[in-house]
Amino acid sequence: MKQLHSLTGIVTLGLLLTLSVTFAPVRPALAQPPLDTPEQLVFRAPEPSPLVNYVTAVLEEAYAELGIPLKYVEMPRQRSLVEANHGRIAGELGRLPGLEQTFSNLRRVDFPLFAFQLVLIADRRECGVCSLDDIENLAYIRGMQGIERLLEQQDYQRPVVQAVDLEQLFLLFDNKRVKAIILNNFEAQELGLRENRHLIEVPFQSDIAYHYLHKNYADLIPKLEVILHRMHDEGRVVELMREHHAASFIRRTFSQPPQFGQVSATAGYWRRYTNLNGTGAYWEIVKRIFGPVSDSLELNANTYQRAILGLTEQRFDILVGSYAGHQPSNAIVSEVHFDYDRPLYAFTLDDEAMAHVKAGTLARPVCHVAGYGYHEFLPKGLSYYHANNSLDCFAMLDKGTRIGAVVNYRENMPDWMDYPYKQWLLHGSLPIHMAFQDTPRGRRLKEWFDVRMRELVASGEIAEIYNTTELERSKFLLSIPPEVRDALQPNP
Numbered sequence: 001m002k003q004l005h006s007l008t009g010i011v012t013l014g015l016l017l018t019l020s021v022t023f024a025p026v027r028p029a030l031a032q033p034p035l036d037t038p039e040q041l042v043f044r045a046p047e048p049s050p051l052v053n054y055v056t057a058v059l060e061e062a063y064a065e066l067g068i069p070l071k072y073v074e075m076p077r078q079r080s081l082v083e084a085n086h087g088r089i090a091g092e093l094g095r096l097p098g099l100e101q102t103f104s105n106l107r108r109v110d111f112p113l114f115a116f117q118l119v120l121i122a123d124r125r126e127c128g129v130c131s132l133d134d135i136e137n138l139a140y141i142r143g144m145q146g147i148e149r150l151l152e153q154q155d156y157q158r159p160v161v162q163a164v165d166l167e168q169l170f171l172l173f174d175n176k177r178v179k180a181i182i183l184n185n186f187e188a189q190e191l192g193l194r195e196n197r198h199l200i201e202v203p204f205q206s207d208i209a210y211h212y213l214h215k216n217y218a219d220l221i222p223k224l225e226v227i228l229h230r231m232h233d234e235g236r237v238v239e240l241m242r243e244h245h246a247a248s249f250i251r252r253t254f255s256q257p258p259q260f261g262q263v264s265a266t267a268g269y270w271r272r273y274t275n276l277n278g279t280g281a282y283w284e285i286v287k288r289i290f291g292p293v294s295d296s297l298e299l300n301a302n303t304y305q306r307a308i309l310g311l312t313e314q315r316f317d318i319l320v321g322s323y324a325g326h327q328p329s330n331a332i333v334s335e336v337h338f339d340y341d342r343p344l345y346a347f348t349l350d351d352e353a354m355a356h357v358k359a360g361t362l363a364r365p366v367c368h369v370a371g372y373g374y375h376e377f378l379p380k381g382l383s384y385y386h387a388n389n390s391l392d393c394f395a396m397l398d399k400g401t402r403i404g405a406v407v408n409y410r411e412n413m414p415d416w417m418d419y420p421y422k423q424w425l426l427h428g429s430l431p432i433h434m435a436f437q438d439t440p441r442g443r444r445l446k447e448w449f450d451v452r453m454r455e456l457v458a459s460g461e462i463a464e465i466y467n468t469t470e471l472e473r474s475k476f477l478l479s480i481p482p483e484v485r486d487a488l489q490p491n492p
Contacts, residue, residue, distance in 0.1 A: 043070060274321075
């Protein structure tokens with residue numbers, strides 16, 4: 001497990017920030033009369049994270065101009081609010097706006113220091129698109145006011161566990177004690193949760209947080225605001241973001257349907273799903289999502305290799321079908337999947353060849369269809385041959401001279417063999433996504449797809465496109481309304 005990190009819930013104005021600072025615990029300062037220039041200010045020490053370096057760098061630099069060093073004391077997140085309100089620590093590094101309504105002794109520094117988004121993390125194999133209505137139970141870190149407000153607004157009545165810290169939250173989820181967790185988007189990245197393709201990130205509201213000081217130090221606030229705004233205007237804030245590897249994360253919302261003009265999509269040819277004449281289940285999803293918000297919709301089915309090249313060269317807006325992490329380097333993938341693929345296998349003629357595949361010592365190349373990158377699922381040391389279609393791979397394997405193994409799906413096995421191939425399961429099934437150009441337009445198209453794909457599933461409209469078998473395979477059967485599910489007819 002990666003080193004765990006957290007803060008009180010904040011990302012700078014749409015940017016994910018990363019940091020790591022080691023803080024020496026000190027005794028909390030007792031409340032005392034205000035000084036013209038305090039000797040030091042004491043705050044709760046946030047757990048080390050990439051974000052903390054950015055946060056503390058900005059504040060320490062601003063306070064340094066006032067001649068005030070900062071110190072940090074270890075204490076729980078919820079307790080720090082009480083300590084700050086009583087003046088036993090100087091305030092809060094970053095909290096949600098409106099904090100002063102509950103903790104009346106705290107004063108807000110009017111500089112939008114952080115922006116963040118709450119997200120729910122769950123396993124899409126267990127809950128489909130994983131709205132709160134699909135989640136049996138969940139956990140979050142005690143003292144996260146934004147999450148508590150969200151659950152109250154959503155009237156979530158199912159079991160909830162409050163974790164002490166981010167590490168405990170992770171263990172609750174990793175050990176399957178809870179079905180989902182809610183946290184900040186940058187904390188999800190810190191935990192490495194985005195690297196698991198089966199996990200889905202469901203976004204909720206974005207918010208901005210501010211620095212707070214106890215009223216004893218209210219005289220510092222105007223001076224501090226001037227310094228922070230000047231740092232922003234001079235580009236120092238952005239410089240610190242870059243220095244600490246900031247990255248954009250906040251998803252935009254749609255107050256009304258966008259308009260994209262002409263939209264083009266490409267895909268490898270899959271019978272029933274992306275037919276050459278523009279029919280098929282996957283094309284139907286593209287039509288329903290992007291047809292109403294485009295002046296014209298172009299659909300192009302070809303070989304998967306040419307489809308990949310078309311997105312890479314930015315000749316198409318959308319590539320239908322990619323594993324997360326397998327899209328071209330200049331592309332991004334949707335958060336919401338549109339299907340799960342079938343189990344993937346390696347095939348050989350005999351056990352000896354299969355043993356060499358597993359050991360990474362196979363002398364002849366492994367054949368797969370051009371455009372797909374299966375290196376991730378196989379040992380290092382193997383070489384590869386890219387064919388136009390799966391039957392070409394199997395034909396060369398049968399000859400036993402040019403290649404030594406094939407990577408493909410069982411459904412694509414030829415029916416001409418007199419004896420069975422040896423088979424090794426490479427992965428059981430993975431979610432497949434839409435890929436988009438990593439440009440402002442491409443990111444907007446992706447955001448619209450994620451919104452509308454959730455709606456297609458949550459409303460049950462997806463059942464007009466997928467049959468029961470496909471709904472089960474895609475995991476969407478778990479998310480469609482019960483009345484739609486009950487009305488489904490078994491496949492013949």
